[in-house]
Amino acid sequence: MRNAREKNPLAGGLLAILLLGAAGPGGAEAPFVRNGEAGFVVSFIEYGLSGDAQETGACPAGMTRNLPEIYAMTPQGKRREGESDEAYMDRLREAAGRLGTSPDGRDLCMHPEAGEPDPWFRTVEGSDMPVYGIDLDGEVSDNDFPGMSGGTGIDNQWYRVVGCSRSYQPAGQSNGFNIAMLTGSWGILVRLRGVDDIRNDDHVEVGLYANADPISLSPARKPLGYATYAAEPDPRFHATTTGRIEEGVLTTVPVDAMFRNEVNSMYLDRPLRDARLHMTLSENGLMEGYLAGYTPVEDMYNMQYGYRNGMTHAGELAPLGLRSGSANGAAFVLGHTCHGAYHALQQHADGHPDPDSGKYTAISTQYHIRAIPAFIVAGAGISPNPAQPTREEAGR
Numbered sequence: 360m361r362n363a364r365e366k367n368p369l370a371g372g373l374l375a376i377l378l379l380g381a382a383g384p385g386g387a388e389a390p391f392v393r394n395g396e397a398g399f400v401v402s403f404i405e406y407g408l409s410g411d412a413q414e415t416g417a418c419p420a421g422m423t424r425n426l427p428e429i430y431a432m433t434p435q436g437k438r439r440e441g442e443s444d445e446a447y448m449d450r451l452r453e454a455a456g457r458l459g460t461s462p463d464g465r466d467l468c469m470h471p472e473a474g475e476p477d478p479w480f481r482t483v484e485g486s487d488m489p490v491y492g493i494d495l496d497g498e499v500s501d502n503d504f505p506g507m508s509g510g511t512g513i514d515n516q517w518y519r520v521v522g523c524s525r526s527y528q529p530a531g532q533s534n535g536f537n538i539a540m541l542t543g544s545w546g547i548l549v550r551l552r553g554v555d556d557i558r559n560d561d562h563v564e565v566g567l568y569a570n571a572d573p574i575s576l577s578p579a580r581k582p583l584g585y586a587t588y589a590a591e592p593d594p595r596f597h598a599t600t601t602g603r604i605e606e607g608v609l610t611t612v613p614v615d616a617m618f619r620n621e622v623n624s625m626y627l628d629r630p631l632r633d634a635r636l637h638m639t640l641s642e643n644g645l646m647e648g649y650l651a652g653y654t655p656v657e658d659m660y661n662m663q664y665g666y667r668n669g670m671t672h673a674g675e676l677a678p679l680g681l682r683s684g685s686a687n688g689a690a691f692v693l694g695h696t697c698h699g700a701y702h703a704l705q706q707h708a709d710g711h712p713d714p715d716s717g718k719y720t721a722i723s724t725q726y727h728i729r730a731i732p733a734f735i736v737a738g739a740g741i742s743p744n745p746a747q748p749t750r751e752e753a754g755r
Contacts (some may be wrong), residue, residue: 382399391585391644391732393728399646399730400574403546405490405534407649407725408518408527409507415488418523424479425694426455452691459687459697468665468686469679471701477578480699482707488538490515493649493727495710502709514723516707519655520700526693533693535664536620543573543582547728548590549636549646551609552734557640560604565635567616568735569596582731584644589736591619597630602751604640613652620662621657625669625677630658632711632721644732653710653721664689664700709730 391397430436430451437449456715460466491505491536492515499512506513524532540546552564552573568590575586584689590597594615602611613633631652638648661667665686669677690697708719 370463389642389644392551392554392557393612395552397551397554397644398588398733398735399551399644400570400582400586400588400733401540401549401682401728402574402731403545403727403729404540404650405727406521406527407515407651408488408515408529408534409488409504409522411528412483412523417483417485417488418481419484420481421479421523421623423524423695423699426458426696427451427691428694429479429696430454430458447590448464450516455691458689466683468689468690468697469667471665471698473481474696474698474702476702476706477696477699480696480703482703483519483522490518490725491727492518492723493635493651495633495635495651495653495723502707513652513725514709515725516709516722517659517724518709520703520722524693526695531693532656540622541574541576541582543709544621546570546572546574546588547618547650547730548588548735549730554604557604557642558607563602563604563609565602565611565636567598567600567614567636569593569618576599584731585733587734587736595614598634600635602636607640608648609638609640609646614752616652622662622666622669623671623681625666625681625685626671627662627666627669628658630655631724638728638730648728650726650728652724654724655711655721656704656708657720659722659724660701662706663702664695664697667706685749 380432409415409417435450436454459468461470463473467474486502486504488504489507490513491507492504492513493506494503494510494512495514497512502516502519503511504515504518505511505515521527521533524526524533525531546569548566548568548570550566550568552566554560554563571589571591575583577583596619598616600612600614602609610676613635616617616631616634618629618631620627631650631654634650634652636648636650638646640646661669666677666682669682669685671677686697704722708720708722710719710723712719
């Protein structure tokens with residue numbers, strides 16, 4: 360892997376795609392659209408989950424625990440008379456190391472399948488608490504949730520897996536990957552083409568791309584609109600589909616998409632199968648809503664828990680010590696067990712059944728996102744508009 364500028368050395372000499380001329384309400388031209396094109400950079404992203412478990416009642420059996428907490432509840436894990444804080448914590452950590460190893464000596468964060476399901480990895484019980492997201496399959500099942508703003512049939516089994524983990528509560532640490540995006544580690548671009556009307560249009564072309572450039576921020580560290588970005592040249596990070604705009608809401612046809620992810624200087628892929636947008640488009644070019652689909656469970660485990668396939672800056676598999684240390688450290692700090700998370704993902708997967716076994720291999724995932732107007736540079740696999748301005752004309 361290389362930094363954003365290195366990944367796209369042609370960015371400085373390519374033309375910017377200006378989102379060029381659709382009419383807004385009353386026939387007025389929308390300032391972010393010209394010649395039927397509009398580009399956006401995602402300026403905010405988090406998982407679409409639910410409210411705090413203490414308020415929703417999602418976890419009547421309690422919250423997920425990590426290995427030291429589990430050991431502390433056993434007779435052997437009770438604090439000994441006169442034992443100092445430091446000595447007690449050292450003993451808990453030593454016990455956690457044992458509990459985090461399979462009977463044949465394998466690290467359970469690197470080999471979670473070698474461990475049994477963890478009864479202390481709690482998942483959401485019931486389906487009556489409202490969640491953020493959209494209906495992905497057009498059906499209402501017993502496992503679906505009601506929508507936060509009304510509606511039924513919300514497919515969000517990722518929330519069921521993490522809804523009883525402390526770090527995934529509204530104030531938790533695990534839903535903070537938006538910060539990595541704002542520090543320039545990765546990003547997402549959206550391009551619309553063939554836009555005739557930003558309120559109602561029965562056919563638009565939609566591109567989803569990994570961003571090759573760090574997001575532009577103001578001195579107050581806020582994302583800036585109308586900055587210029589290059590799309591990641593690797594075609595694995597290009598997805599194109601179609602959609603429609605109805606009463607200012609953009610919905611798209613499902614398409615497999617791939618974005619980037621970074622953890623502790625390790626690079627991982629963030630795939631989303633059957634990805635679709637459901638976004639409200641405002642007159643000033645702000646889009647807000649959901650990017651939703653199904654994440655393969657092995658990839659979700661690697662992204663959020665195990666980092667087993669984490670790559671270095673040079674594109675090589677990261678050292679085992681970095682991958683294992685990061686995964687075990689996260690389990691300790693964030694309050695879960697790796698094997699517990701892995702088996703919970705397998706249990707609650709609800710998409711893409713294996714054609715032979717029928718076992719589901721992916722889990723419904725909802726991202727809440729906001730996007731602001733941007734100029735997208737034409738690059739490999741990204742066709743330019745013949746009327747697009749130069750980067751200088753775009754006001755970079």
